[in-house]
Every structure is written in C-alpha cells, then in structure tokens.
Amino acid sequence: MAQGSARSGSRLVFGVQVRSPHIFSQRLREWVAIESDSVQPVPRLRQELFRMMALAAEELRGLGASVSLVGSGSQQLPDGQTLPIPPIILAELGDEPEKPTVCFYGHLDVQPAAQANGWLTDPYTLTEVDGKLYGRGATDNKGPVLAWMNAVGTFRALEEDLPVNIKFILEGMEEAGSVALKELVAREKDGFFSSVDCIVISDNLWVSQRRPALIYGTRGNSYFMVEVRCRDQDFHSGTFGGILHEPMADLVALLGSLTDSSGRILIPGIYDHVAPVTEEERDMYSAIELDLEEYRNSSQVKTFLFDTKEEILMHLWRYPSLSIHGIEGAFDEPGTKTVIPGRVTGKFSIRLVPHMNLSVVEKQVKQHLQYIFAQRNSSNQMAVSMVLGLHPWIANIKDPQYLAAERAIKTVFGTEPDMIRDGSTIPIAKTFQDIIQKSVVMLPLGAVDDGEHSQNEKINRRNYIEGSKLVAAFFLEMVQLQEVAGTSP
Amino acid sequence: MAQGSARSGSRLVFGVQVRSPHIFSQRLREWVAIESDSVQPVPRLRQELFRMMALAAEELRGLGASVSLVGSGSQQLPDGQTLPIPPIILAELGDEPEKPTVCFYGHLDVQPAAQANGWLTDPYTLTEVDGKLYGRGATDNKGPVLAWMNAVGTFRALEEDLPVNIKFILEGMEEAGSVALKELVAREKDGFFSSVDCIVISDNLWVSQRRPALIYGTRGNSYFMVEVRCRDQDFHSGTFGGILHEPMADLVALLGSLTDSSGRILIPGIYDHVAPVTEEERDMYSAIELDLEEYRNSSQVKTFLFDTKEEILMHLWRYPSLSIHGIEGAFDEPGTKTVIPGRVTGKFSIRLVPHMNLSVVEKQVKQHLQYIFAQRNSSNQMAVSMVLGLHPWIANIKDPQYLAAERAIKTVFGTEPDMIRDGSTIPIAKTFQDIIQKSVVMLPLGAVDDGEHSQNEKINRRNYIEGSKLVAAFFLEMVQLQEVAGTSP
Incomplete structure (x- = not known):
C-alpha cells in the first residue's frame, strides 16, 4: 500500500513542483497583504476581514467548489460599539457517496502586527529570506489554508479527478475567540457536516524545525x-x-x-x-525528535523542572x-x-x-x-x-485518518512523523468532536520556530510547498485505506 | 502653675471669642478657595500654589512678621517636564533672647479633590454644616496653620506682647514629598533655626472625635x-x-x-x-479614649486581630x-x-x-x-x-514643650489629652530632630473623623476655634515653664 500511495503521489509531487515556485508564493503574497486582523475592533480592519473572506471564496469557486458565505451577525463590544462579524465560508468539492469526505477547518484572520513593534520586514509584505517566507499570517493560518487549496488546484491542473470529497469551513474570527462558529457548527450538524468523515485542522506547529508531526491531543x-x-x-x-x-x-x-x-x-x-502512561506511549515519546539544548536556548530558560526529553514533553502534554x-x-x-x-x-x-x-x-x-x-x-x-x-481533547491514533496522514508524511518527507500533543487548549477540536461527533486530525504544516502570534512570523518555503504536496498525498492515502478496507471509513 | 496659666489664658480665650466667629472662618474660606494642589503636576495648579504662598506671606506680614520667601528651584517630572517649586516661607516674630523661641511647621498645599469624585459640596468652597467646616485643606493643613496665625493675631488685637518668639516655616510641597524642604532645613540649621527651642507640627489628628491628643511618636x-x-x-x-x-x-x-x-x-x-512595654506606658494606653465599636464601624472592619483597645493601639503604634x-x-x-x-x-x-x-x-x-x-x-x-x-521617631514626653502643651490643653478643653502615637511615618519630624537637633512636638488640632486626603474633608468649627485658643495658651504655658525653671528650656 505504501508503494501504491508513493506511485500515485509521484505524479502529484511532479505536478506540484511544476506549478509551485511562482504561483503558490504569489497567492500567499496576496493573502498576507490583507491586514485581516480580527483582534483590534476597528471598522477599517473589519472591512479588510470581509475582503479576505471574499477573496478566499473567489479562490474556492475558481477551484470548482460550490461556496456559501454564511452571515454571522454582529459583535457587541464592551464599550457598546457594534462591529459586523465576517461571514464563515462553507465550500464543497464533490459529493460522490463512494468517496470519503474530508472537511478542512482553517482561519483567515490574523493577530495584530506593526513593523515598529520589532518586525524586520513589513508584516504585510511577504518577504523571502533564506528560504523563509516572512509575513503576518504566513504560518497562522493563511499559508496552511492555501496549502490545502494548492493541493486541490494541482489535481485540477493535472486534470485528475479528486480522490476524495472535500469540504472547507473557513472563519475570520479565530483570533478573537471564534465568535459565531460554534453556533454554525451546531446548526449545520445534520446539513453541511452530515456526510463528513473526518475534520482536519492545520493550525499548529511541529515540535521540530525539520521533522513533521501529527497532533493527537490538546490539554x-x-x-x-x-x-x-x-x-x-x-x-x-x-x-x-x-x-x-x-x-x-x-x-x-x-x-x-x-x-x-x-x-x-x-x-x-x-x-x-x-x-496512566502506557508502554506504547513511552515509546512514542522516546521517538520524538527534540534537541533539548536548542529548546532551552530558544526558550531562554536556563533549567527546566525535568532533565529528559520524555519527562519534559509528558509534563507539557x-x-x-x-x-x-x-x-x-x-x-x-x-x-x-x-x-x-x-x-x-x-x-x-x-x-x-x-x-x-x-x-x-x-x-x-x-x-x-x-x-x-x-x-x-x-x-x-x-x-x-x-x-x-x-475539556482536554484526545484522538485515537489508530483511526484511519491518522494512518493516512502518517503514510502521506512518509511519502512526502521520507520520514515517520513525531506523534505529539499540544499543551495548550484548542477549543475548536473539542467542539467538532462533541457536536458533530466525527474524528479530528491535527496535521500541522509549520515548523516549531515559525513564531505564530509573534514578531517576524514566517513559514519556511519548504514547509509551504511540501505541505501542499502532503495534503494531496493525504487525499490519496485516504482512498487507499478505503480501498483496502473495502468500505467507507 | 496650672492656675497661673489658666489666669493668663482667660483674657486670651475671651479675646479669641470676640474675634473668632467671623474673621477666623472668613480667612479659612479664602484659603480653601485656592486650589493649591501639589500632587497633580499641572502648570495652572502650580500657579495656584504660588498664589497660596504669597497670600500666606502677606498674612504673616500683616501680623508684623519679617518674612522671606525662599525660592526652591524647579521639579523635574518623569516625563521630562519641568515645573517650578513654590517658595518656602520663613517668617519671624520677635527675637528677644530671654523668651523661648517656638518654630511652627505647616504646609499650604493640598491633595487633589473634585466634586464629581464623591464630595457632597464643592471642595473649594468652605461650607458649614452642623458645626463642621467642609473643604479641601480644612484640616490638612490650612485650618491648623491659620489657627497658629489666629493665636498670634489675637495677641496683636489685644495689644498684648507675644510671650514667645515665633517662627513659621511653611511649605507648599508636603503632599508631593516635601521636595526641597530637607535641603533648606540643612542650609538654615545655623541661621533661621539656630535660636529655635522646639518645633511644633499640627499636621495629624486626634484619636477621638472629642478628646484632644498629643503625639509623641511615629513609626x-x-x-x-x-x-x-x-x-x-x-x-x-x-x-x-x-x-x-x-x-x-x-x-x-x-x-x-x-x-x-x-x-x-x-x-x-x-x-x-x-x-519593651513599661508599666507607665501601659497606663497611658489604658487612659486613651477609644470607642472600639465606633472604631470598627468607621473602619468598616468586622474583626481586628486583637480584641482590646490596648492591644489594638499598641500594634498600630x-x-x-x-x-x-x-x-x-x-x-x-x-x-x-x-x-x-x-x-x-x-x-x-x-x-x-x-x-x-x-x-x-x-x-x-x-x-x-x-x-x-x-x-x-x-x-x-x-x-x-x-x-x-x-527611621521611627519618638519624643521625650517629659520635655517642657510636652508639659506646656498638656497644660494648654487642660486650660482650653478642661481635660487631659490622650497621649498617642501615629502608626504611619512622618519623615519631617525625624528630619527636624536629626538635622537641627531640637525637640519636636506634635500638637494635632483635627478630630479623628476629619477625612484628610479623603472626600468631604472637614474641620470642626470647635476644633478650629478652640485650636486657635490652644496655640495661644501653649505660648503662655511655655513662658510659665521657663519662669518656673528660671532658665531657657
């Protein structure tokens, strides 16, 4: 099966490479240029958010998706001011019952950024330095959202049929607490989400600068x-x-x-x-790639409470x-x-x-x-x-989605992923799990040093391009797994 | 001696009563009307402070004092702004070597006050309600400073010779940390202060609403x-x-x-x-008038750490x-x-x-x-x-100044004073004690509920008028003591 997926993947990898260098980064440049800051409650920025959502909807339509922009009302601020909430995008590509249906969640809003505040480049002008694409939203979350669209676009460009049905749910208020998202998910439980087999979120980071990861839990x-x-x-x-x-x-x-x-x-x-910690779990922690010295240095912490990689990660996760x-x-x-x-x-x-x-x-x-x-x-x-x-969230890493993601990573990066968790709380995962009762996969595309929410946020060119391939490979693996099982997952 | 002082006092008390009702409160009204706020570093308020100092200097000249206004340079604020410091007043009445020389310290600046901030009356319009004179600075410290001037004025009005030489040191920056005062005191140690026998400060409150007090220590x-x-x-x-x-x-x-x-x-x-606590001290604490129930209520504290008056006061002082x-x-x-x-x-x-x-x-x-x-x-x-x-400050209550003050209180109020301390720190007392090495007496004129620094600050008409008498009686007692001792104190 791994060979099968590698074969299907090779054509795709070739396709991505043909298209990627210019088009992919040009598209990210356009998206980063929009100051879609949802944190500062300023009418001008809210307008930028609406523009961002419209641009993404247009992009999805260009890929052949049927798109609806769901109005989400307005937000009452503590000072009495009212601001409109940008619409949430629900998009669908394909509805063939024999194919698995993958739903991708992402967000298009960003944290505030000002060059005066310690940025070495203009945060809203995507700038490449040494293979790193600097810009606000590059890794959180515009780059990863585009990686998903790039993958779909590559199938389209190669005139290949999409191996899975794909749905997109994209919001513009994640950095402001995902206002209005939960209500929409609950409302669409038996509508938009009824045919969904799994939800994929690419809104975290690896634990390494080089080695990809899969996330199966948050605190x-x-x-x-x-x-x-x-x-x-x-x-x-x-x-x-x-x-x-x-x-x-x-x-x-x-x-x-x-x-x-x-x-x-x-x-x-x-x-x-x-x-309790299981033996299997212990092995997983041992296998994770973490340079403690580098971690200590980048954290600027002289001494942690624990000395070993395993103890440190277990106490974080x-x-x-x-x-x-x-x-x-x-x-x-x-x-x-x-x-x-x-x-x-x-x-x-x-x-x-x-x-x-x-x-x-x-x-x-x-x-x-x-x-x-x-x-x-x-x-x-x-x-x-x-x-x-x-609540904490934990996935079953034996779920077919995890197997598919693991194999896709092997195909594209030639290595096993780190199986990791995130010590912080990402309520949206638990929301999806609880409301629509489908399994959630966190497939991070960014590296540990991407600096999300910080000055000089970036995504490595490698992560962005290989990430686009990874998504395509994931689609193929999902089908492989389904064919092997002889049934919908 | 007590009878002697009572005799001398009776004429004076009469004199004060003749003059007091209108003139004394009219003068306090004029002073309270000046917003001499030294806390807010605003040019307009600084001008008011200069006006206040000039008015006080004029008043002292009217009493026959020789007055100098000592320029004190300017104050550098954290934001780089510079504001002028109001001059410090040094005034002298009499320099007869056979008389004791009493130096009075007071301040003419006030804490900020705004009616919107919970005042029932305009803080800069002295308003009498039920025998209470409400206004910013009424008790801290304009009223007491005027009480001293009233006492001098009464001797003048009765064409009586002042029984003591009197010096005034009045500043306008006490609420802002007595900027520039310490330097002046050090500079004038062998000049203005060389002939001073004791310093009197009337910048605290009694521990009771009714019974006068003498303060002999601060923490x-x-x-x-x-x-x-x-x-x-x-x-x-x-x-x-x-x-x-x-x-x-x-x-x-x-x-x-x-x-x-x-x-x-x-x-x-x-x-x-x-x-260690002495027997004598214990007796002093027992004699203090303090209604615990009233104290608890006015403090809005349900339960203190201690149950008895003596324990509470000892732990405060x-x-x-x-x-x-x-x-x-x-x-x-x-x-x-x-x-x-x-x-x-x-x-x-x-x-x-x-x-x-x-x-x-x-x-x-x-x-x-x-x-x-x-x-x-x-x-x-x-x-x-x-x-x-x-440093903490403590006086020797056997000093003649304390005896004189105690007797003056008996003469005017017909009662022994509470012998008290102040739990807070009043650096100026220690400054005088250390630099010019003369004994300091704290002779408070305000009542415990005067609300200094707070909304609805007031001084009772009784405290203000009897306080003016008390100062005059204190002058007379100083001389009595000197005559008995047959030598300068």
Missing part, C-alpha cells in the same frame, strides 16, 4: 479566581498595619498552597483521574499543570505605594488532561482552598469560582 | 522589593505550563513566609530590638507591622489571561518602631528571603532590595 483548561475581601476600599499601611487580617497575606497563603517547589499540584485527589497568573486589586504599578489592599483576587488555572473531569476538578480546588482558608482563622471573606472550563 | 518604614526572574518575557501557560520553576510560585512562597495568620512577622530576630502591597509584572487586569509571568516583583514594607535599626532589619529580611528561596531549589534568580528606609 483542557480550568481557570479559577479566588477573592479575599476585608472591605472594598484599600487601607493605609501606617494607619492600619498591625491590626488587620490582611487580604494579601491570606491570598499568598492560598496561592502558595497550590503547588510545591517541584511544580507538583498539592490539591488532594487532583492526579486521581490522570490516565499529558500531565496537568497549575500556573498562577496574577492578582487583581493589589498594587501593581512601579513605585512604592504603602497600601493594604482591601479586596484582592488571585488568578490561576489548571491545564487538564485525559481523563480529568472538569466538575471533579472544580470541587477539589474549592474544597482545598476552603480547607486552607479555614485553617487561618481569618475574619476576611473568601470566594472561589471556576470562570472557564475547557 | 518608621522599610520598603522592600523582591524580584524573581526566569526570563524577561512572559510565557504561555499552555506551551510552558508544567516544566518551569514558575516565578509566581516562588514569589508567593517568599511572601507567604513573612507573616503568620495572626499577623506576627516570621523574620528571625525582627522583634529583638523592639522596646509601638509594634512593627508587615504589609504586602502587591506584585508588579504579573497579570493584574480583569479577565482570564493564561500567562506565566516571566519576571515578577513583590512589594512589602515593615513599619519600624523604637529601637529597631534600619540596617539590621534590612539584613534580617534579606537573610530570611535568601534562606526560604534556597530551600526551594529554584533555577530562577532572586533579588531583594530595601528601596526606602525611614
């Missing part, structure tokens, strides 16, 4: 606020210092009770439901972690104010992993803090609340 | 910053949570090690040099206290940012009491934090610094 997150209140106003530390149960003293005691100095979470029972983010209500500016804050709110969150349960975690955290607070005999009032709860 | 302050640094940039808690020695975890452990839940400071040795003010560099805004702060600075300060030594305290704090940090085996860097060190 969830439970965000807590713990407020300690004596009174609403602050006190002067000269006038009241010495006779108060000071809220900050209570709060640092509460926050200090959450972890030990080795980073271990001290909340009783919190590790009870963490999935498959164990929970607790981080204290900060305190609201205390003195946070430069200088030497002598205040006793009257009411303070500590903020921390726990990254969740399978099979931790959100409501169990919430209960454990509350009970723990109540116990610690009770021990202090403080006359202050304490209140804990979980203000955000996002 | 010092040592302000610490403890920085914990992993790297300068923040981290994403999804991408790095689980493998870092997080600076916030180190910092809350450090801050949590400073006090126990009963407010006791846990830094080894910190209480070693605190003066004669024991050190440690307050955590806040953290710089962590997430301090509303919302749910999932950041791991890369570098954070905790801020706390210790109010110092006799006979704690600043450099000993600095050493103890640093050693303690270094010990706690070392126990954590963190790979972060920690740095502690004492950024502000102000």
Whole structure:
C-alpha cells in the first residue's frame, strides 16, 4: 500500500513542483497583504476581514467548489460599539457517496502586527529570506489554508479527478475567540457536516524545525479566581498595619498552597483521574525528535523542572499543570505605594488532561482552598469560582485518518512523523468532536520556530510547498485505506 | 502653675471669642478657595500654589512678621517636564533672647479633590454644616496653620506682647514629598533655626472625635522589593505550563513566609530590638479614649486581630507591622489571561518602631528571603532590595514643650489629652530632630473623623476655634515653664 500511495503521489509531487515556485508564493503574497486582523475592533480592519473572506471564496469557486458565505451577525463590544462579524465560508468539492469526505477547518484572520513593534520586514509584505517566507499570517493560518487549496488546484491542473470529497469551513474570527462558529457548527450538524468523515485542522506547529508531526491531543483548561475581601476600599499601611487580617497575606497563603517547589499540584485527589502512561506511549515519546539544548536556548530558560526529553514533553502534554497568573486589586504599578489592599483576587488555572473531569476538578480546588482558608482563622471573606472550563481533547491514533496522514508524511518527507500533543487548549477540536461527533486530525504544516502570534512570523518555503504536496498525498492515502478496507471509513 | 496659666489664658480665650466667629472662618474660606494642589503636576495648579504662598506671606506680614520667601528651584517630572517649586516661607516674630523661641511647621498645599469624585459640596468652597467646616485643606493643613496665625493675631488685637518668639516655616510641597524642604532645613540649621527651642507640627489628628491628643511618636518604614526572574518575557501557560520553576510560585512562597495568620512577622530576630512595654506606658494606653465599636464601624472592619483597645493601639503604634502591597509584572487586569509571568516583583514594607535599626532589619529580611528561596531549589534568580528606609521617631514626653502643651490643653478643653502615637511615618519630624537637633512636638488640632486626603474633608468649627485658643495658651504655658525653671528650656 505504501508503494501504491508513493506511485500515485509521484505524479502529484511532479505536478506540484511544476506549478509551485511562482504561483503558490504569489497567492500567499496576496493573502498576507490583507491586514485581516480580527483582534483590534476597528471598522477599517473589519472591512479588510470581509475582503479576505471574499477573496478566499473567489479562490474556492475558481477551484470548482460550490461556496456559501454564511452571515454571522454582529459583535457587541464592551464599550457598546457594534462591529459586523465576517461571514464563515462553507465550500464543497464533490459529493460522490463512494468517496470519503474530508472537511478542512482553517482561519483567515490574523493577530495584530506593526513593523515598529520589532518586525524586520513589513508584516504585510511577504518577504523571502533564506528560504523563509516572512509575513503576518504566513504560518497562522493563511499559508496552511492555501496549502490545502494548492493541493486541490494541482489535481485540477493535472486534470485528475479528486480522490476524495472535500469540504472547507473557513472563519475570520479565530483570533478573537471564534465568535459565531460554534453556533454554525451546531446548526449545520445534520446539513453541511452530515456526510463528513473526518475534520482536519492545520493550525499548529511541529515540535521540530525539520521533522513533521501529527497532533493527537490538546490539554483542557480550568481557570479559577479566588477573592479575599476585608472591605472594598484599600487601607493605609501606617494607619492600619498591625491590626488587620490582611487580604494579601491570606491570598499568598492560598496561592502558595497550590503547588510545591517541584511544580507538583498539592490539591488532594487532583492526579486521581490522570490516565496512566502506557508502554506504547513511552515509546512514542522516546521517538520524538527534540534537541533539548536548542529548546532551552530558544526558550531562554536556563533549567527546566525535568532533565529528559520524555519527562519534559509528558509534563507539557499529558500531565496537568497549575500556573498562577496574577492578582487583581493589589498594587501593581512601579513605585512604592504603602497600601493594604482591601479586596484582592488571585488568578490561576489548571491545564487538564485525559481523563480529568472538569466538575471533579472544580470541587477539589474549592474544597482545598476552603480547607486552607479555614485553617487561618481569618475574619476576611473568601470566594472561589471556576470562570472557564475547557475539556482536554484526545484522538485515537489508530483511526484511519491518522494512518493516512502518517503514510502521506512518509511519502512526502521520507520520514515517520513525531506523534505529539499540544499543551495548550484548542477549543475548536473539542467542539467538532462533541457536536458533530466525527474524528479530528491535527496535521500541522509549520515548523516549531515559525513564531505564530509573534514578531517576524514566517513559514519556511519548504514547509509551504511540501505541505501542499502532503495534503494531496493525504487525499490519496485516504482512498487507499478505503480501498483496502473495502468500505467507507 | 496650672492656675497661673489658666489666669493668663482667660483674657486670651475671651479675646479669641470676640474675634473668632467671623474673621477666623472668613480667612479659612479664602484659603480653601485656592486650589493649591501639589500632587497633580499641572502648570495652572502650580500657579495656584504660588498664589497660596504669597497670600500666606502677606498674612504673616500683616501680623508684623519679617518674612522671606525662599525660592526652591524647579521639579523635574518623569516625563521630562519641568515645573517650578513654590517658595518656602520663613517668617519671624520677635527675637528677644530671654523668651523661648517656638518654630511652627505647616504646609499650604493640598491633595487633589473634585466634586464629581464623591464630595457632597464643592471642595473649594468652605461650607458649614452642623458645626463642621467642609473643604479641601480644612484640616490638612490650612485650618491648623491659620489657627497658629489666629493665636498670634489675637495677641496683636489685644495689644498684648507675644510671650514667645515665633517662627513659621511653611511649605507648599508636603503632599508631593516635601521636595526641597530637607535641603533648606540643612542650609538654615545655623541661621533661621539656630535660636529655635522646639518645633511644633499640627499636621495629624486626634484619636477621638472629642478628646484632644498629643503625639509623641511615629513609626518608621522599610520598603522592600523582591524580584524573581526566569526570563524577561512572559510565557504561555499552555506551551510552558508544567516544566518551569514558575516565578509566581516562588514569589508567593517568599511572601507567604513573612507573616503568620495572626499577623506576627516570621523574620528571625525582627522583634529583638523592639522596646519593651513599661508599666507607665501601659497606663497611658489604658487612659486613651477609644470607642472600639465606633472604631470598627468607621473602619468598616468586622474583626481586628486583637480584641482590646490596648492591644489594638499598641500594634498600630509601638509594634512593627508587615504589609504586602502587591506584585508588579504579573497579570493584574480583569479577565482570564493564561500567562506565566516571566519576571515578577513583590512589594512589602515593615513599619519600624523604637529601637529597631534600619540596617539590621534590612539584613534580617534579606537573610530570611535568601534562606526560604534556597530551600526551594529554584533555577530562577532572586533579588531583594530595601528601596526606602525611614527611621521611627519618638519624643521625650517629659520635655517642657510636652508639659506646656498638656497644660494648654487642660486650660482650653478642661481635660487631659490622650497621649498617642501615629502608626504611619512622618519623615519631617525625624528630619527636624536629626538635622537641627531640637525637640519636636506634635500638637494635632483635627478630630479623628476629619477625612484628610479623603472626600468631604472637614474641620470642626470647635476644633478650629478652640485650636486657635490652644496655640495661644501653649505660648503662655511655655513662658510659665521657663519662669518656673528660671532658665531657657
């Protein structure tokens, strides 16, 4: 089968190479030139977003897709202003029942970027330096979205039939919290999504600069606020210092009770439901390509809590972690104010992993803090609340989509992928999994040093071009797998 | 002697009553009308300050004083702007060597105030309601400064010789940190201050609404910053949570090690040099008038760390206290940012009491934090610094000035004063004591509920008028004491 896929792939690889150098990067240049920033709520930028969505729709129509732009209403900002939400694109190529149907999710909005803010080139002019294509959105997520379109376009250019039915769902509000997406997915569950076999997302990065990866899990997150209140106003530390149960003293005691100095979470029972590590899993971690020295240098961290690659990656991906983010209500500016804050709110969150349960975690955290607070005999009032709860996501890497992706990577890159997870939370994966109950694959195309959300974001020319091939190879492998199984996956 | 002073006082009291109702409050109205705000660095307000100083100088000249306005250069603001510093007034009435020389310190600048910010009346229009004179600066410090001038004016009006030589030092930058004052005091040590016998400050409040007080001590302050640094940039808690020695975890452990839940400071040795409580002192605390219920209500604090008046006051005035003010560099805004702060600075300060030594305290704090940090085996860097060190101040209440003030209070108010301290730090007292090495008396004229620095600041008409009498009576008692001793004090 691997040979079969390599054969089919060779013609395609040839096709991509013929077309790629000029057309592919020219198209990315046009897309990067649009300042489709969804984060800053400015009417001019919102217009750019609409222009971006229209351009992508046009591109899809050029590929032969039937496209609908679904209006998504408007967004009410905290200051009362209202801004229109760019339409979500639903596009379909082919609806042959005997072919598998792959749905690709991507986004066309970007984070803010300004050259004055540390960019070496204009962020909205795609600039190639040493095989790297610099520009805002190059890797997050315009380049990968175009890689998918490039793959389809290559089949079209070679006048080859598409081996799979393909659907695109493209939004323009991902960086602003995917406003309106969840509602649309729920509404289209039995419509647009009814025939979909799997969802593919190419919105993450490899863990290496060179070796491709497949992502099969992300951590969830439970965000807590713990407020300690004596009174609403602050006190002067000269006038009241010495006779108060000071809220900050209570709060640092509460926050200090959450972890030990080795980073271990001290909340009783919190590790009870963490999935045990299997032998197979251990092997997967060993096989991952990670240069610890390079990782330490690029992170600018002298020493991590752990010394081995396996321990580090497991603690980033498959164990929970607790981080204290900060305190609201205390003195946070430069200088030497002598205040006793009257009411303070500590903020921390726990990254969740399978099979931790959100409501169990919430209960454990509350009970723990109540116990610690009770021990202090403080006359202050304490209140804990979980203000955000996002489930972890994990895929079954035995699913045919994962096998297809793995083989496609071997065909295009000549190597096994790193099988990795992402330590952060990507709610959209869980949304798709929960609402339409289809399996999700994360097939990242960018390299670890692409700098998404950062200055000098880039995608390597290699990643962009080979990524386009990889998508085409993935289509072919999906069919191979279906033919072998003799049934729709 | 008490009878002698009462006799001399009776004529004066009569004189003050004849003059007071209209003229005294009219003068305070004129002064309050000037927005002499030194805190907001605005050219218009600086002009008002200059106008205020000129008006006070004129008033003093009208009393027969020789007045000099000492230029104090200009103030460089953090934004590069330069503002002129209002002149400091040095005024003298009489230089008869056989009389004692009393020097009064006061200030004519005020805290910002805006009616929109919760004032029930225009803060710059003195308004009388139920015997209370509302207006910014009424009690801090324009009313008390005028009380001193009223006393002098009454002697003048009665064509009585002033019993003492009087000097005034009045500044316009107290609320902005007494910029330029210390230099002037040092420069005039052997000039203006050479003949001064004692300094009197009327810039605090009683501890009661009704009963007068004398203040014989203030706490010092040592302000610490403890920085914990992993790297300068923040981290994403999804991408790095689980493998870092997080600076916030180190910092809350450090801050949590400073006090126990009963407010006791846990830094080894910190209480070693605190003066032991004497029997005499205990009696003084018992005699103080403090309605705990009223104090709790006006403070809006349900429960203090201590139950008795004596314990509460001792912990405010004669024991050190440690307050955590806040953290710089962590997430301090509303919302749910999932950041791991890369570098954070905790801020706390210790109010110092006799006979704690600043450099000993600095050493103890640093050693303690270094010990706690070392126990954590963190790979972060920690740095502690004492950024502000102000000594405590204590007077000898057996000094003749205290006896004179006590007797004057008995004469005017018919009661013994509360002998109190102030838990906050008033650097100017220590400055006078250290530089010109003369004894300082704090003779507060305002009541506990005057709301200095707050909305609806006021001085009671009673405090203002009887305060003017009290100053006159104080002059007479100073002479009585001198006559009894047969020598200059």
